[in-house]
Amino acid sequence: MVVAERKPIEEILDMIKEFDKVLLTGCKGCVTVCNAGGEKEVGILASALKIARKKEGREIEIDEITLERQCDPEYIDQLEDPISKNNYDAVLSMACSVGPQYIAKRFDTVLVYPMLNTSFIGGSLEHGVWAEFCQACGSCAIHNFGGLCPIARCAKSLMNGPCGGSSGGKCEISPETDCVWHLIYERMSRLGQLDKLGNVVMFKDWTTSRDGGPRKIVREDLKQ
Amino acid sequence: MRLNYPTNIRIINVPCTGRVDILHLLKAIEDGADGVYVVGCLEGDCHYLTGNLKARKRVNYVKKLLEEMGIEPGRVEIYNLSAAQGPRFAEIAREFTARIKELGPTPVRAGGKAKEKAA
Amino acid sequence: MKAGSNLEKMFAAGHFAVTGELGPPRGADAGHIHEKAKYLKGIVESVNVTDCQTAVVRMASMAVCRLLLDMGIEPNLQMVCRDRNRLAIQADLLGASALGIKNVLCLSGDHQKFGDHPQAKNVFDIDSMQLIATCKKMRDEGKLINDHECEGIPKFFIGAAVNPFADPFDFRVTRLKKKIDAGVDFLQTQCIYNMEKFRTYIQQANDLGLTEKCYIMAGITPLKSVGMARYMQKFVPGLDVPEDYITRLKGVDKKKQGDEGIKIAIEQIQEMKEMKGISGAHVMAIEWEERVEEIVSGAGLLPRPDVS
Structure with a gap:
């Protein structure tokens, strides 16, 4: 899975310092499994941010929603309703960095911020410990x-x-x-x-790696 | 035993401290509690084996989170004692109340007030 | 002759060869090079010029090599895979040859984590083994990695490093063999202090006939003090400093510890001279170039034979 971890609260607070109402979005994919950006972590971050902003004397309104996945357009569509009905200053994503990019792509005029640092492709060694494997x-x-x-x-x-x-x-x-x-x-x-x-x-051919430029896989049998 | 302990403490019963979630502690702080503490069984005596150990880890997590936000981590705590230690329960209540009095009112509420004054 | 360097000729003539080492400065002062290198001239066959060793930015190895050539000293260009991809590596090799550099030492490079720019992105497009193969392909086939033919073929005497003291020990000789298979002509070892372990290693290499396929130079670094010995023992991964050397250094007056370290180095080289499978010594006197002559002379290796 993609393993990620939450950005420091201080960095997040600085990102959102101008905002009074935001939508915090989680993802039920990899980042739920690695306890970084699932429903639970969305709740914790929302509460923490509200506490910090209360302390600063500038309360923030945070709506929470956790999508099935943030790396498939059909799930991103589910944000259409809350985003159109509420006047959010920004959308915060707790998915790996694919999520905020998908949200930005889908909602042209919405500010999107990443709440996680996407760390690596890995697995868990034990509960609460993850390591890079790929x-x-x-x-x-x-x-x-x-x-x-x-x-x-x-x-x-x-x-x-x-x-x-x-x-x-x-x-x-x-x-x-x-x-x-x-x-x-x-x-x-x-x-x-x-x-x-x-x-x-002997020499490795890196053309299939990032060095060959951004990659894409096309499966004609699945494409519509 | 009819032991006295400070009246400012509001007790919320849980079946085991293992049920106490990070979010429970955070919500208390968010809603303006000056402090929140968990009272669990003695370590090694958990009926569910590790409930109180898990609670301690969660309390520590919240302490770190508060620290990140510039709030005194001492506003959350966990204590371990047995059901037979009534006097100790009252003592902990006094201890923690004294600690919170020392720390003063939560900055979470004070922040709101500061804003009112500014306005 | 593969490259016709001094070092190669010395080996070919059957002499016990000696090389030195020079760390370029962290600045643009060429005078620094002249100052340090003068102590090595005529004392060693050729001088390794390190390539941002320990991942600290220093004057380019290739430039310093050229400065040495101008002083009449033969350089060994060290090249690491940490900072260059295969384009830059091959370009640098062609350039080095054009500047008259004949000996190349192929290394992976220390990880930048401990250097002065730990935030840097590393490269490691190819590894040291593949770097050896690159040099060999250029020299023997006149071709780049992509089979493009070179106009003007670089002639290198190809070197590499081996660490007999790293783990897993039993794989170390296999890795030595792999470097020979990749095309190495000479090898310099990591600093040797644990003589017993080194003897076992060389014995294994001798048994496999590896020491007949390339020239192995024993790495010697004189210990300046008990403090340095302890540091090497504790903090340099893959370095094995036995307690008896430390006891020996402790046994003399603090001011004399350096002299004792030199004495130990001389004894080591004297043993290496007699050891089957060892063709030379690589003297790495870190920030102590002025004492190299004393070591080489003490080991009975001066004056150096003339092979030109």
Whole structure:
């Protein structure tokens, strides 16, 4: 899933300092799963912002709505009604950064603000802990690395690691960070595939990654 | 035992402190409470095993959130005691009331007043 | 001869080679280079010029290499993959060759997290292994990565670094072999202090016949003080400083600890000279260039043989 986290309250307060009435929108997709922007987090943020603004002596009215998803136009349509009936100063989105972009695209003259920082494509390690697993390079080759991704999980994206900074299974950048190449080595060893690691992996083609420009997938069988 | 404790405290019963949500605490602050505290069972004695431990984490989360907003985190708290500790309950009520008196009225209400005055 | 550099000739003639290292300044003062480099002239075959080492902005390695050439000192151009994509890397390699630089050291590069611009975006389009392959393809096939033929083929003596002390230890020799497969001609090791572990490593390399396929230079950094030794031991990942060296430094007067460090370095080089599979020493005297002569001389390696 896309993993995100809420922006600091201070930054949000500064974004909305001119507004007196806003619509705060959540998303029931990835950001609900990673506890960053679902219905519950919408309620908490709305309350926190109201508290802070009361304290400043300038109360703010916040309506809350949580959409099924913010990355599909048909759900964004559900904002039509509240936005047309209320005179919101701005719409705040607690989706990943796709959400506010979709809202902005759908509502030409509405100011839209992101409430989250979209962090990475990852998964949860335990309740309340998430880690990065994928960098969306567009040409997955993890089967060559024991099923682990050196592009996303090695600090230097090395294709032929581990580098000289691998120490005790940890990466030189932080004792909190596993050296993925150490993990690859151990797993390939268990799989009896260490010989595969003996070959030099040559240049990666990054055209499928962000480096080829913004990407798009078209499925003619599904398109209408 | 007929123990006395400050009258400014309003008690809201919950089946377990594990039921106390972040939003419950926030709403109390939002609506102008000067402070809000959770009284749970002793750690390790939760009938539902971890209810009071979860409550503590939520209280800590709200403390951090208040800090982010420039509000004293001491306005929320969690205490643990057993049902047999009546005197301790009254003592906590006095302790917390004293702490809040020290902190003064909530800035959430004061902010509104400041605006009225300015107007 | 692949590039015909001093360093290559020294190896080819069967001599125990010595290289030095120079860190460019954090400014535009060429005088700084002249000051430091003069201590190395005639003492070592060639001098590594670091490429924004520890991810700190310093004068460009290639420019400093050229300044060294002007002083009559042979440079080893260090090149990292952190700051350049394959376009810039190949462009720089062509430029380096045109400037007369013959030795290139291919490195991944320290992560910028610990540098002076931690906010920077890193590149890592290719890695050190692929950088070696790039240099080799340019030299041996006269082609760029995309198979475009070079007009004017760069001739490089290709180097790289190995760290025998990083983990997992058992994979280190495999990685050495991969660098040879990628096309490396010589290798310099990370600073060696744990001699026992190093002997095991070289033994493994000898057993696989790897030391006959490239020249391995033992990395030597003299310890200036107990403080430096402790720092290296604790804070430099993949560096192994055994307690007995620290005890030895502690055993002498504080003012004499530097001298003791030099003595240790000399002993290490003397052992390396006799070690099967070791073809030279890479002396990295960090901010201590003026003592390199003493080390090389103490190890009985002066004067340097003339191979030109």
